[in-house]
Amino acid sequence: MSRISPLSRVASVFTTPLAPEDFLSLVNPLSSSRQLRGVVTAVVPETPDSATIHFRPGRGWRAHEAGQYARIGVEIDGVRQWRSYSLTTAGGEDPAITVTANGAVSEALVRHTRVGDVLFLAPPQGDFVLPEHPRPLLMLTAGSGLTPVMSMVRTLVRRRSDADLVLVHSSRSLEDALFREELSALSAEHPGLTVVHWVTSERGRLDLTSTADLEATVPDWRGRAAYVCGPAAMLDAATDLWRDQQVPGQLVVERFAPVLLEGAGGEGGLVTFETSDKEIEVDGSTSLLEAGEEAGVIMPSGCRMGICHSCVTPLLAGQVRDLRTGEVHGDEGQLIQTCVSAAAGPVHLEI
Template structure:
């Protein structure tokens, strides 16, 4: 008998002994980060960055394939007995020697996962991971001059790039309400002192909101630079307009954490036919948020219309795409992205 056949028989015997569980269930308890297991990570530290942001240090399982600076990772966290998935930018350099990775999370009002990670997560906690993804990255042929334009937590994917890129001519224009709200401020100023970065901070509480037309004075050669921008929708929309008006839209690369709302519908009553729950929804509220608020277990991922992890059948009614305003009506086999779709009248979601 071959060794493969022997292993197969041994595994079947183990299955008989461990029923109703599988042998892999016991292996998950003993070695949850092993090769071949569902990809998990272990939180090893949580370091505060500001009053409402923290860096979470994670040791990923052996199936982790690494990342490119600027990418994000989906993280599954059990909060009050419910597994919720969110996407966060990776802020660690790609060649970190200890094999750990970091995400830096800003707690947002009513954010179940962000507040859990910033204020409640403890070392030793196991989380679920997907592989890193995203195209908000530097090209292999590094540009001679780079501008990063960020605000708030939009600094997080850029920090991964700054820690990893080794570029010679880098300018960062970053906006936050106050100096103490600037995530990574101490490290950014060390980079400035080391000659690795030119930094302009705009503090909106005293300077007003960051106006992209001020780039003429802040970064006179901005139009010659390849630019990566991340932050609130208003800033990114203004940047797209500004770069377009100056004839250099191809030099602007944008990462949106939330989809921009173009047109909203009238809303309506949403029925979740599998669970039998209903909820009244506004025309600007993503159906993913409506379902979670109603206590319905909703699949999710990036929450911004990229990963398609939230695809759900639309049984009846119509929904509006919050990015384009396009109406989708129910018919057999129609799937919708609940993270970027809102009720356009009464509708029935198969959850």
Template sequence: MPQSSIERSTWLRRLRRAGHAFTTPLSPDDYFTLINPLWSARELRGRVESVVKETDRAATLVIKPGWGWKFDHAPGQYIGIGVEIDGKYHWRSYSLSSVPLHENGTVSITIKAMPEGFLSDHLVNGLEPGTIIRLAAPQGDFVLPDPPPERLLFLVGGSGITPVMSILRTMDRRQLAADEALPDTVLAYSAVNEDDMMFLHELRVMALRYPNFTFIERFTDSDGILTPDQLDDIVPDWRERATWACGPAPMLDAFTELYERHGLTDRLHIERFSLATVDSDASGGSVTFGVGGPTVQVDGATTLLEAGEKAGVNMLFGCRMGICHTCDVPLASGRVRDLRSGEEHDNPNEYIQTCVSVAAGDCTLTL
């Protein structure tokens, strides 16, 4: 071997040994994050670039993701975000309101502060730009096929506009960039009043720009709640349109029943922000997270996922509504109850969904 190669190899070995010593007991990843908090190979992270008020109760979080993020989400999908408050990470899932492949390397979620929502209120009214958050990759199937149907209907209530906004913005961008025809689209959007309607100005501009985009504004303070029996009046051809609906659970339940009655369930796509449950008579009990792990006493209304998070257990989750199965774990022993159906499970090693299951007696999960 030439002398220059020997010297170079020796130098590289010494450099590796020095690097190893320098990074012990910390890993190189720990030092990368000291330089830049977004440089982590162990978890997805993001930095809140800005918090943009949309209404008095809603704001858009503009987030710059770090290493490992792929800007290829499908419009209509959601992400998980973890925010540290008082030394503890709180996780929730929110729909993306931005388009994929954003030119400035950011993504956006739009959140409405709810009276009962501790985290949503913090994100809208208390989160500071520059905050480092944890991220979970995009998920969800509330998306349009490619190519989209020629005739579309969006039925939206309140914060249900957020995934639809990502879809509409993407269609708008494609039309402007590639001169693609915008599908014949109707958006029926309900909010309490004009001040409470997110993206109102942007949607009105879109309606002026595209003759085949119909924007139906409905304010429940003055117009009342949109009911299925009114659909014939506002969208006479709704039966011929592929429909995407997102909003409060009673609204979605009512329109689901309408489409079922007309045999059109294949045309209806639903996105729920809250879990539809049956009345639970589960007794609760002691839940043990892993054999020999922490044990907590829970009631019959607290999900196993919520109980684990309160106990400081690192619980995996995605949608928190029983859709994505990210939270599935084996049941080691005991009995649990599914909040959606009321069905009870007590088979050892059966996988259960912790986000929609409660204790129906003492139980142990395999983690």
């Protein structure tokens, strides 16, 4: 049970109905215990369309493990929008996120974030973390899938002189590759780190539908614990390959989007947003979150993949289909996750 100091009790007499901390937050935006926040301390361009944003979190933040992510909230046109981003600094260090301008929130972060800006935060989470015991590792990444792995690389090379890590990163060109110069310097300094840049404009996509590319690039790949992060097609191919080669227990996958069943939305229908007084006709593969945003409704959201539950909204009438499992469900008043639910006929939502 938390205790209120005598000084706080006295101060609250003069600040009611607000709490003393509400006034303190006007001076120090990190002082609030109601909403975790962070102040931007540096913005470092990585490529023409990406930047690393360093921030100093306030109280309530806990040190992250290498590979974890955090939900970040920003104000856009007076509306607080939440998205999940991997933390790219070494585990336990002051946090940073590396963002590629893809989508409204990411675009705003890359183009408009300045030192001194305040970010809204949720504590680090996620199970895409380093193994408990040392062993040879293989990291397969593409595009922004490198961001959680970069935290792992930075952590390993600084803490373990015997680290044995092969990183194969896929990008359209070397200019598009995140952290290229730093990775080159780290691999030159640490013999146990091997970095392979797979440039798709020259070699085509890394083919994981067979073992040929892996055998040629990392001959001992079967003996390494593998981590893969990138586009859904890459993750699906890796999952199938490791299973077919009977080494599934050595593969850890990080997805930035939910696994959806093909055509899992069924027939779709007319979605009515009661409080907003708006409606839209959608097909069965469009999530209710996307439907609301297309209709101009201010929709709460976070991870957008069915993990954080920030998007839950009461269902007033109708039924929805879970885009991950195909299950149809719906009871009046039931809280549904709009990011992974689609209309299974007419739907009314309390938003």
